[in-house]
Amino acid sequence: EPEVTQTPSHQVTQMGQEVILRCVPISNHLYFYWYRQILGQKVEFLVSFYNNEISEKSEIFDDQFSVERPDGSNFTLKIRSTKLEDSAMYFCASSVWLAGGARSSYNEQFFGPGTRLTVL
């Protein structure tokens, strides 16, 4: 069964360093997302990406964050200068979008296993 994969599973970095989290969405999916979950808190939306541009982003997704689809398979989240409060589990997700699809054909988001980012 196709699945979303993420690498690395755990990343430890020093405050102020840049990190890149990588995701490989399901191959025929067109929408891509990043979420984060700070330990003990709820899952929060960061950004969605469609047709090589950001379609939605939250207040969390400030200038320190960027996303990219550098090739046909990878989807990356970059944090330019990490802060302690960036420590969290980061989940990638993807979904298919059906143009003009009926409500009954809604396609849910498939989540990857997450990357645990620890900023020291």
Place this chain on the structure above:
Amino acid sequence: AQSVTQLGSHVSVSEGALVLLRCNYSSSVPPYLFWYVQYPNQGLQLLLKYTTGATLVKGINGFEAEFKKSETSFHLTKPSAHMSDAAEYFCAVSRNTGNQFYFGTGTSLTVIP
């Protein structure tokens, strides 16, 4: 705007007992509703979803949920808890395909032998 409220951050049930996890939502448009389960150190796995049609939806592992528009609720139930059901459960709402999910704060389910 969409939001989700999960009542009870921790729920404990005995093995074999009924599981009831509560979820209420607010949405400006007819919502898409989901329940996800997260086992320790793992990602989010879809349990079930409501998009349209029958308001009682059945998911994996014997779970089901009922969409009640009048109560703006989407509570998750399972008739008989199993030890393997111990996990974190998240309710989520979405406005439309391609839009972000709004998650609740989660409910940690403990199953007592």
